[in-house]
Amino acid sequence: MNTLEMLRALRAMTVLGDIASGAVTVADLEALGIRDAAAWARHAATYHGPTRQRARQAAARAAGAGLSPDALMVVEKHVRKLLAGAAVTEWELRVELCALRGTVEEIDRAAATRVREYNRGVEDAERKAYGRRALKGGKNTDALGNRTFTVTGPERVIADVLGGIRTVAGQLRRDDPRLTYEQAMFDAFLDTRGGGPAREVVITVLPLPESTKVLRQEGDETVFARTDGTTITGAELVAEAMVEEGYVGIFDPVRGGVNVYRDERFANFKQRVLLSAETILCPHPGCTTPANQCQVHHLTAWEQGGETNIENLSMACAVHNARNDDDPNAPPRNGRLERRAGGVVHLPPDGGPPRENIHPIRTLSAMALSRT
Ligand SMILES: [Zn+2]
Incomplete structure (x- = not known):
């Protein structure tokens, strides 16, 4: 055999x-x-x-x-x-x-x-599942001298905790690009230990016909996906909306994102898609970071009262988003992105004329095509 x-x-x-x-x-x-x-x-x-x-x-x-x-x-x-x-x-x-x-x-x-x-x-079910919450392990030392423990709990609790840690980890990696994702998560975990980390905004994707059912509390059994990778039922969604501020994005099958909350700091999916198509690359002159790897940038900063609507948004890479002079009253250091007729331009710190990112692929961007 x-x-x-x-x-x-x-x-x-x-x-x-x-x-x-x-x-x-x-x-x-x-x-x-x-x-x-x-x-x-x-x-x-x-x-x-x-x-x-x-x-x-x-x-x-x-x-x-x-x-x-x-x-x-x-x-x-x-x-x-x-x-x-x-x-x-x-x-x-x-x-x-x-x-x-x-x-x-x-x-x-x-x-x-x-x-x-x-x-x-x-x-x-939730209370019964919560009864099985656990933190296990951490007793055995491996050959390197490290120990490992695992934490088990309701998906939303774990997703919330990790979302907060991930936010801090992202910041740590921007500060030190040599950090691996896992290393940064560990460092962020120590940073945020017991400190109630900032919570990630989670959007629940709700098709328009379902949203009315949920509001009438008829969609109790329907399962919806959330942007943190967890799922939620209609009944849980209503319960959550009543106890804490949750974000619900309502999506029409044809029109896409329907609601744009004035108070919502983070751009919705539809806005990201439109903004990405508009710019293709980060609009900063000379930058080659593709829109899919960019962040949504508020042209007038959120802190300065800027709204989360298309006119006030652009995609920008992490570097140029961070370097942007958000406060118009502060002395200029790196310049700022601004929307002009024809697209988003960069205003240099020396007060010179606005500059565009003239990378060839941008001639195929939605904004460039709409100009011709
Ligand atoms: Zn850039």
Whole structure:
């Protein structure tokens, strides 16, 4: 038997069956260097041991006949996360998850999504999930002398915490470009420890027809995506809007972004798209940073009362955004960007004539094309 044949024969249900029958013992597995021997024995009892759900147990075994031991571990990991009171029983879920196909990672993601769906329907799901919050590890020192711990909590809490840390990390990396993302996140974590970091603005994407339903509280079960990579249901959205200032961007399928809040400091997606198309590159003379890597720049600074509307915005790279002379009353140092008829120009600090970024690709920008 060659390696491929051996791996093909090593299916989870076969191994579990042999453990259950006593043909293979936990001691055998450990002697052969199988790390999760104890877990295998547990799963053998689950899939072959006594249960009142004989039919479902058999169905799960049949559905999972092709699964590798790693895939079955993933299935069981997610079965453990099913909350009491969900619309499916543990065994129904097992049958469903055992039927998943794909790589272990694909099965992992698909299973997580399905169990999340079931858990969302559980009354008091948030409180129950919060009961499983944890900070674990940090006890073992590795060969380098480092330690690691993991933090588990509701997605929104974690996203909020990391959003704040990421904001500080971005600043640290601008100050010291040699920092890697991970290093900056660590330094920012220490910086913000206990200090209540500034929160990232999170926008919930809400299609226009759904928004009226949510406002009438009829869209409770509908799931919406948020720009921090988390999701939220209509019911949670209404609850959040009532307790804290949340940002909700309403998007019409044809017209795009519908609402532009006067009080919203951060430009919406539609504005970013239009501004990016307008300028293609950072408008600073000589700059080659593409719009997609630029930040949204307020031409009249937010602090000076500048509004978040297209006329007052431009894309600008991180360097030229930071170097811009935002305060018109302060002595000029680097000059400032300004919108003139025909596009955004740079006014040099010496009071000389306005200059454009004349990079050739900008002749194809939306603004240049609209001038011809
Ligand atoms: Zn630039």
